Amino acid sequence: MRALGPGSVSSFLKIILDVVFAALWIGVGALALIALAALLLGSNPEMLANVRFNGEAATVAERGPVLAAGLAAAAFYLTGVLVIVGVLRRIFATLTAGDPFHPENVARLRLIGLMLAGLELGRYAVWALGAWLPGASQREPGVGVTAWFSVLVVFVLAEVFREGARLRREAELTI
Numbered sequence: 001m002r003a004l005g006p007g008s009v010s011s012f013l014k015i016i017l018d019v020v021f022a023a024l025w026i027g028v029g030a031l032a033l034i035a036l037a038a039l040l041l042g043s044n045p046e047m048l049a050n051v052r053f054n055g056e057a058a059t060v061a062e063r064g065p066v067l068a069a070g071l072a073a074a075a076f077y078l079t080g081v082l083v084i085v086g087v088l089r090r091i092f093a094t095l096t097a098g099d100p101f102h103p104e105n106v107a108r109l110r111l112i113g114l115m116l117a118g119l120e121l122g123r124y125a126v127w128a129l130g131a132w133l134p135g136a137s138q139r140e141p142g143v144g145v146t147a148w149f150s151v152l153v154v155f156v157l158a159e160v161f162r163e164g165a166r167l168r169r170e171a172e173l174t175i
Contacts, residue, residue: 003095010095017089024082028075035071073126080119087112101164109158113151120147 002008087108094102127141 004100005098006096008096010092014089014092014096017085017092021082021085021089024078024085028078028082031071031075031078035068035075038071039068069129073122077119077122080115080122084112084115087115101161101168103165106158106162106165109154109161113154113158116147116151116154120144120151 004010091105091108094100094105123144124141
């Protein structure tokens with residue numbers, strides 16, 4: 001099976017990325033709505049005055065703002081993944097068209113690298129903010145070696161694509 005062009009592996013992966021992209025949009029929307037509801041209900045307990053809670057439901061209702069912050073952090077994380085998948089869709093569209101060294105793919109790969117780095121830094125920030133909360137786990141997040149390795153690989157691939165685009169431009173100029 002071919003790697004590039006219509007009916008290739010890249011076109012199949014593009015379809016999968018399209019489905020994941022739609023699912024991520026649904027997930028981000030749902031998380032944002034649930035976070036908003038948790039914030040509204042947690043900051044205005046009178047709205048829940050006539051509702052009886054038992055057991056763990058009462059503790060969840062009391063921790064509304066913390067729950068909303070956690071859900072908002074998850075929504076931001078999913079938004080970062082959504083951006084990455086959206087950029088990958090555009091890269092795979094060029095692969096499906098048979099143009100892997102499209103000049104815009106360099107900037108797209110750099111954006112993916114920045115988003116991966118941002119997601120990892122966001123993980124550290126969420127841990128640092130969560131460490132201040134009472135009853136939070138004191139376990140440190142640890143350095144995500146795999147995540148940082150992925151960031152470096154994507155930036156190296158961006159440079160490989162930049163060089164490929166440069167060589168393609170030079171080849172187009174030769175007689």
